[in-house]
Structures are given as C-alpha cells and as structure tokens.
Amino acid sequence: MALSLYVDTARWRAHQKTVIDQFPGVIPVCKGNGYGFGHERLADEAARFGADMLAVGTTYEAAKIKDWFSGDLLVLTPFRRGEEPVPLPDRVIRSVSSVDGVHALVGARVVIECMSSMKRHGVREEELPQLHSAIEDVRLEGFALHLPLDRPDGTDAVEEVIGWMDRLRAARLPLHTMFVSHLRAEEQARLQQQFPQTRFRARIGTRLWLGDHEATEYRGAVLDVTRVAKGDRFGYRQQKAASDGWLVVVAGGTSHGVGLEAPKAMHGVMPRAKGVARAGLATVNRNLSPFVWAGKQRWFAEPPHMQVSILFVPSDAQEPRVGDELVAHLRHTTTQFDRLVER
Structure with missing residues (x-):
C-alpha cells in the first residue's frame, strides 16, 4: 500500500496543449523533483509534444536527463568559476550571469541572464559594454530575463523587457533570441509584435505541468x-x-x-x-x-x-x-x- 499520484493523463495533456498553443517555442522546465512527476516522465512528455529544448535546474540534473531527452538542455543555475565540473554533451547550454562567467566559458553555448527587478542574478546595464569582447569566444544563444510573479507597485512586465531590449540594442549586442520567464501569453505576443526580428521563448514549468489542479x-x-x-x-x-x-x-x-x-x-x-x-x-x-x-x-x-x-x-x-x-x-x-x- 502506497502514497499514490493519480493522473488524468488525457486532461493533463490537454492542458499542456493549451499552454504550448499560447506560447510558441515554449521551453518546458524540468527541475527539482520534476514538479512531482519525476525527471524521466517530464522528459518523455517534452519529447512527445516535440520540444526542441528542455530547461533543467542544475548541471547534475542535466547529467541525468541527457539520457532521457535528446534535444538541447538549458541549465538555469548560472555558471560560476570553481564549480565542480560535470561531464556534459555539447547540446547543453549554460546560463551565465556575469561578464567573468562568459570569459570562463570559451567555446561553450551560453545564455546571458540580465538583472531583472527580481534582483537575483544577472549582468547589469553598466556591464553591457564589456560583453562585446567576451561573447566573441562563446556561442551566444541569446539573452534572458527572469521576471517576478507579482508586481504590487503596478509596474509593467512588458515595459521591463522593452527597457532591456533597448539597452541591449544601444550596446550593439545581438537580439536574435530572448528567453523570458513569468510573462502572460498576451504580454509575450505584444513583445513579439514590437520586436519581430527577435524570437521570444518562454521558459515554463509550473503553469505547464501543474496548471490544471483537477x-x-x-x-x-x-x-x-x-x-x-x-x-x-x-x-x-x-x-x-x-x-x-x-x-x-x-x-x-x-x-x-x-x-x-x-x-x-x-x-x-x-x-x-x-x-x-x-x-x-x-x-x-x-x-x-x-x-x-x-x-x-x-x-x-x-x-x-x-x-x-x-x-x-x-x-x-x-x-x-x-x-x-x-x-x-x-x-x-x-x-x-x-x-x-x-x-
């Protein structure tokens, strides 16, 4: 006798489809305990609906999931000098939140996190000029913004992203792809309309896997x-x-x-x-x-x-x-x- 998780699979997958349809190019997130389902199950689900990239929390998770998912793996925890090296295939992309981190990842595929109003980690506006020479030695996949869930001060998430797009453009940095977290579908659509040359890709975990409580x-x-x-x-x-x-x-x-x-x-x-x-x-x-x-x-x-x-x-x-x-x-x-x- 056990503690069991019962899943209405048809309903669960129907909800997944609504999220996928709302967010073109969505990157499913599979981190921690796999949102209660386990890494292997979510990797299978992501492959089933055709995801080309899966976001994981750490390099240790990437090392496990690489055997269950054949697409690209985006590690969300930023690289730090001195971290324990974990053998990973070339299809793994590292998040970087500092100029020093970019310099340390010569030849690697990287996504550069910008400092959002979350104030958790990311490069700051004054550091952008230093990125010109740094990105010459890496394969830049794009920039990223991890945004807060709530905005009690009434600020606009779209305006925050636009502000960073303007800063990156002013610094003459490439804007081919922007990875975003915690935007509503209509907010991402507004950004895509305003910046048609940039591909916006939402990294979504909770809303995708746990959005339908029933x-x-x-x-x-x-x-x-x-x-x-x-x-x-x-x-x-x-x-x-x-x-x-x-x-x-x-x-x-x-x-x-x-x-x-x-x-x-x-x-x-x-x-x-x-x-x-x-x-x-x-x-x-x-x-x-x-x-x-x-x-x-x-x-x-x-x-x-x-x-x-x-x-x-x-x-x-x-x-x-x-x-x-x-x-x-x-x-x-x-x-x-x-x-x-x-x-």
Whole structure:
C-alpha cells in the first residue's frame, strides 16, 4: 500500500496543449523533483509534444536527463568559476550571469541572464559594454530575463523587457533570441509584435505541468485502524487521546514530503490571522494533516513518521477501513510518491 499520484493523463495533456498553443517555442522546465512527476516522465512528455529544448535546474540534473531527452538542455543555475565540473554533451547550454562567467566559458553555448527587478542574478546595464569582447569566444544563444510573479507597485512586465531590449540594442549586442520567464501569453505576443526580428521563448514549468489542479490527485492508503478511548496513550511520545475515536495509519510520511511546508508570503489581515492561529495550535500539538477523510482535513495524532502518518479520526465520523485511500493535499514540488497511476 502506497502514497499514490493519480493522473488524468488525457486532461493533463490537454492542458499542456493549451499552454504550448499560447506560447510558441515554449521551453518546458524540468527541475527539482520534476514538479512531482519525476525527471524521466517530464522528459518523455517534452519529447512527445516535440520540444526542441528542455530547461533543467542544475548541471547534475542535466547529467541525468541527457539520457532521457535528446534535444538541447538549458541549465538555469548560472555558471560560476570553481564549480565542480560535470561531464556534459555539447547540446547543453549554460546560463551565465556575469561578464567573468562568459570569459570562463570559451567555446561553450551560453545564455546571458540580465538583472531583472527580481534582483537575483544577472549582468547589469553598466556591464553591457564589456560583453562585446567576451561573447566573441562563446556561442551566444541569446539573452534572458527572469521576471517576478507579482508586481504590487503596478509596474509593467512588458515595459521591463522593452527597457532591456533597448539597452541591449544601444550596446550593439545581438537580439536574435530572448528567453523570458513569468510573462502572460498576451504580454509575450505584444513583445513579439514590437520586436519581430527577435524570437521570444518562454521558459515554463509550473503553469505547464501543474496548471490544471483537477488533473492530478495524491492519495494515501490506510494501513491500519485502531480504536482508542479518551485518555488512552499512544504513539512514540505516549500522548493521551483527547476523545474517543480511531488512530488511522496512512501511507505517506516525511520521506514523501508529508509535513513539509515552504514559507508563504502572506498579504491581508485574514491570511495573517489564520497563520497566527495555526502557530498557536501547533504549540499544543495540534497540527492539521494534508489527508482528508469524510469531507474534512484530519489532524495528525502525532508528527508524521518517515513513511507513514498517524491521524486521529473522532468517533462521530465514519470509521476508515484498511485499504481505503485518503485524498492528500500535498505540494507537488516537495512530494515523492511511491507509485503513479494513470487514469
């Protein structure tokens, strides 16, 4: 019995097609844990819909995926002098975010990242004149801009890209290809219309693979059910049951990513109030699990174990049975499933 990822394959692929149709020349991104599907599966999907390039996070990922994808591989993490050398084929393209990095990659295929309002990494405007001599020794695939997801100050993503296009043109640098991230389809279309001689290529991961939330579902199988009365002790720490009910052992623990949660940026009074409430409950060992039974998200009876979680289901709910599956609201990018089930 397992933590399973169920995929409605026809629906999942239909969503992929809508994204591909909206973004001509899209470059699918396959990084981390493969957005919950795994690198091999996403490489197969990218090949299936005819992608000529696949973006990966690191050189280590490129070294693995090269055996599953025959097209070009774009490494998104910028090159740094002194990094561990990883043997890679010539079809691997390196991202570079500094003039020094360009100088160090003689003969390599490179994409040069420009410093966007993300302020994460990239060459700055004042460094552009230095790129003239540097790019003579590399095979320049184009420039790139990684843009923020939100713009609370009301700035325009298209105007930010145009600003960089103007700077690159003023510096007499080639503008045959611009790689972009986090633009809407209509924004990319505006740019393509304004700069017909430049090919804009969107690097897309989350929207492509996870954009249709109804196409996938995690479920954990029930392994054991034990009735407890109020006051009964249980578990590693021998806590007392708060009321009558059942201890439900379900597949899915910390090795699967259950119990892991990335920090969230909270905006507004209500989300902050809920966050404070959750933190307060955690101090008295009340932690909500991702597992749903009888229409309700159930509480962890104790912190999740390595491969299973123990939930508390009160006696006023239907008793779970061994073999039942509980839907689990899990984050794809932090979850490792035991099996994938195509539907």
